[in-house]
Amino acid sequence: MDDPPDVATLIDGLVADNEGARKYAVFKLQSLLSDPSFADAFIEGDGLYALRQAVLETTGNMQAYAFGSLDALLELDMGWDIVDGAIIEKAVSLAVTHPLVNIVRNVLTLLVLIVSRPLSNSRRQSADVFGFQAIKPALDKHPGFLDSLVQRLSASDHTLCANALQLINALMRDAVIHGGEHEWPKFIKRLQDLGVIGGVGMLMRGDTASDPSTSLAAAILEFQGLTKVLLRKWREVRVNVELPEHKRALKTIHLLSNPPPLALDAHGEPHAKGSKKHHPEKWRRLGFETESPAWEFDETGYLGMMDLVDYARRNEDAYRNILMEQSMQAREQRCPIARAALSVTLILYEHFEIEDASETEAYGGGGHVRSVSARGGRLDSQANVDKLYRPLLLQWGRLHTAAVNAFMRMWKAAGAELEDFFKIEEVVRIVVERIVGAANRKTDVGKVEDELRSVTLETARRWQMAGMDEVYDDAWGPHLVQVREQLHQESLQFMKEQRIRCLLQGSWFPTSSPGVGASWRYVRLSRNKRWLHYQDFSTKGSHEPAAADLAEKLDLNMVTSVDSNVSASDKPLVNGLANSSSETLKEANGHDALQASQQTTNTKVTILGTLAKPPKLSLPSSTHPNNDADEESILLELFPQTSAAASEWLDGLLMLLNQQPITKDTTRLVEMMEDWGVRLRMLNLRWEDVDWEALEARVTGTKVVERAVPSREGLGGEYYYGMAEA
Template sequence: MEPAQSPNLADLLSGLSSPEDASRKMAAFKLQSLINDPSFAEHFVLAGGLSRLRTLVLESSGNTLAYSLASFARLLEVDQGWEAVNNKVVEKVVELVVCQPLVNILRGAMAILVSIVSRPYYADRYSQLGSNHNAGGFQALKPAIALYPQFLEMLVTRLSSADHALCANALQLINSLMRDAITNDNETEWPKFIKRIQDLGVIKAVYVLMQSSALQDLAHPLLEFQALTKILLRRWRDVPVDLVKPEHRRTIKAVHLSSNPDKPAESEARNGEAKPKHNPYKWRRLGFTSETPEPDFAETGFLGMMDLSDYVRKHQDEFQNILLEQSVTPEQNRCPLARASLTLTAILFEHFEVDKVELEDSKSYLALESRTNFDKVFKPLLLHWSRLHVAGLHAFFRIWKATGAETADFPKIVELVRILVESVVGGAERTKGIEEIEKEMAAFEYHKLRELQMELLELTYEDVWGQHLRGVKEELHTEALQFVKEQRIRCLLAGSWFPNGTYTDQEGGGPVTEDSLVQNSTHGYRFVRLSETRKYLHWGDFDEKEEQAPSTSSLRDKIDLSIVSSVVSNVTANERSSFSSDSTLKELAHDRFTTNKITIHGYLPKSRGARSEHSRTSSKTSSARSASKETVLLTFHPNSHSVASEWLDGLLMLLEQQPITAETNRLIHMISDYGLKVRLLNVRFNDEEGIVEGMDGLDGPEIPSREGLDDGYYYEI
């Protein structure tokens, strides 16, 4: 029983072969939408429609040609009509791509070529492919391209079209040609084709598209091109360097000749030697590990050789100058240029995850549904591989020289450059230009790289040890706090001179009694010192600052710290600091300060004798505070922010309170941070509690010998 045919099919076939152009145009227009149905397409071919459609493709023009091309392309997409594809059809379509200016015609023509070039990838999925089932891939286009040699150039030019659909079709065809060449051509042929289309500017054109706002319309072909770029890089990496191969031998020889090698010595010629002696440092001079270069390319393959050759070719003067400069440098201080280049290739290979091709990953396609994910999926900088390699190599040389590195430090410089690439390249937005990236890599400071390195090291240990590391941080913070507390209190024990200002009845210092509190002073100096017992603050006023600090016994006034209620300061104009031991925030009334000032508040005893008591119970202090009014005990003016920080936080910590100035807190953080870094740098990576991935093979530091030492040692607390 024959399948039921569409009621429009007979009329459609009649229209396609009509002598009237209008009828042919209308029939071809309708066919565009109907042919998407595989069942209808099959019936169309069985009914003899294929020959009529082929005739229109070869002989029509204008919109009729455009609709016919679109219909024929969709017919091939549903795997029908291959028997109509022959050299004549291919030649016609290639001619259209080269010569036809109309966008709607170009779209259909390119879509047909995409199906033809891509056909080998589907050949094993179907059993009925027609008599010409071997006519596919780039080979099917070569006879036509021989007639129209400007085909590839015109194809790349179409990538700059204002019509996004045409750009997508052109890029899709380029992708198909690249994939076919990589898959089906031999080792020597596909690199030639890739180089040819790259020379025509395909990389620059795709880079512009990948950075443009039209990404939504071109997402899939752009993602495919990005994946194909990774496949190319991987294919080059997987080609082992073999100096028996002419191309490899020529490439490495060009690198050597570009280094401006020394000419044979005249003495050798005078000695009558037929051939000059082989330079024993021919390859090591260029930075290879030994005089046999091949092993150095084991990780990066021919890709590493290409990158090195590209750098030498484009920066020959710089290459020669570096080698000349290093020739007068001690051998251990020379930067191994070739090894550095190959290392950069490996770093970029790892950074862009070239071994992971996400083209077939459905998650990547799902990510394309949201514009916000474009920056995560697309990596335009991958297309500028060579420029990134050179920029990284320049950074390697710069860091090597800045750090005074030696041969043994090579792995350390590698890690810094790896962090640089991750930071600058990995942190770049999709729309950031390669020129900006090059400038950032050239200007990135060494100390900032070290900070990033320590942060990454800390994060690595955080991932592995987590809770244990947090405990270490808390312990180190406590130790740093105690260390800084002792340092600040020792400043108080040493005492300091403070210039006297003008004090009002509310601000002046004086004997600590209600009768003698107020004291006006317009000149001279005030000396303040903490007693050895750390319970009293002694002070006195002097007309002049003496060379020798006065003794504690010569200071006639003192404050019992047990009656202190709060310490207030205006350490900086922009950072008002105050603290109250009664949890009452004290603010100074004025907003603009011209000097640093520290004011100590407390509860005065009723009698002078009361203040000389050496100890008070908490209940007595509490009752005294409830019966007395809080007042100013002492005011002094530190002559610098640093001294003000020492005294303010020293007094607060002496009262068992937390420091509040930024300077002290920075000091605490710095000490605890350095302590953590020292511990991290000395922790064994293969500790039983955790192994840091990729670093478990490192040897720990050498344990010093105790030979010649006895047990007579002690720790001073």
């Protein structure tokens, strides 16, 4: 490998008459000058002015190399002595007009370094003006510079895009910090009018910026952080109606509302033109609380005023129609549009975490994006980039408008009144979190607007309840798991007792499959729970048979398994309850119980076992195991009339044999009691506060006897008793 040329040779090459020597010198310099020791030697050898001459007088690739060499020096915070008006004007001129990409890339980097330098920890000794003010004279000569800069964001060269965005970021930073209270908003608006939001948004959603190793990814993230800085600064600006700009904004809100005629004088005529009098509800009509609306922007600042003006402009017709429609309603039923718009501003402000300084603190202290991108190692993966990019943040105005319209729809759908404002506000907050929060970096803002436009109040309330469950789970999760487990076991024990009670009560069953005969079988569990007594009858009796009439019996010690197709039954529960007595059937269906019981059914419960008695009353599994003594055979078949009766007998037999219930009916009831138990625990109710007779009736399906409402002498008719929530 050839040794690099010495400093003196390169300096001589910069001023040589031979074009090849000059080109070789600037080509080598752009890589060598990144070494601080070489840069010191270059400056000591009076190379700066030779480099300045190359920057100003060369063309084509040679000029690109010259600018690259100067950039390398400035990166080390060296060589600033030759950066003057001529260099800056040359750079701006080339950035606007030159077609060669490598020249434009390097001149944009130079301008980034110039604009960013006041924000860096430089050891600058001169009193020269840097920052935006340094390039402003050149920009005045080239008024199309900013327009061309924004257009560079759509260039096919990714490095050129990154350099252009870096310069935009540097200009925004400098404008915010040094631009003055009234100057920086004008500059930012000018950039926005040129389409910078659309250009950066396109880069965010594109595949080019998904590579976290590129300078473009870091520049995009910096622009996003600066957007948060701008939103925060706009909020910090207090609304002052004496300022012409703020006064114009309020006037715009008023005029776009299609205001009614001026207040009438004593003769019933409008006040003369030029009169200071105005409608007595000029501002309250628009949704403000008073006729002095400035203080109502205290929380949102000038950001809220901007959003309200933007909403009125984007929805001029709808804005007027809503106000006209609401003017016909009672005051309490009107949705205060201005107040709703300011509320949505705060909702978006919180959603995008504008106050979070972690994303923007790296950009306030200066240094161009190359130094920023190396901080913290945040752009370390594809997933990290997808998570950090928030292109919807750049569409603040459109999101605000869509969310305000959603607020109005929710208000109307809920039939809300003024006292319900905070409830609707919370619903809208949840809607924004769900819809905007679920969008990824490739989601188009139009899709988000459509979802905000179509979401219903019912959906929003369902999300609200789900959110409450998540909060409870986070706060009470470990405790609730323990409580639920305890209540689950208690509920299972309760259902076991209830199901076995159904077996002890006994039931009538047809003796064959549908379409075969009409004989009946009555089955009842013995009091000692060891036998199933049953007997076949030619007709179904109106009374329960006596124990002496049940000649047949089945020893439950012989039972090895219980099988059923109850889960496939399509017959619904009677009245939604787990009881199949003739009285319940009669009350639920409104016709004679005997006629109801004659219906055929496909549901079957099969009791299987062996003739040899096992040593214990137990059932290894609900399948058909092979025992050592004898093969399993059918001991008894039951044909329940309903799925409820099948659930009682199938799960009752299983639970009697210390097995878990398997039917949906029983599982549902266990879960219902478990859920009730959790709610009672959370409400901290006393045992005596619960109507346990009604609870048991709800589970078993028996009729609840209504009791008189307790009262005391001396109480008025409006006295009532209610269970207070915790």
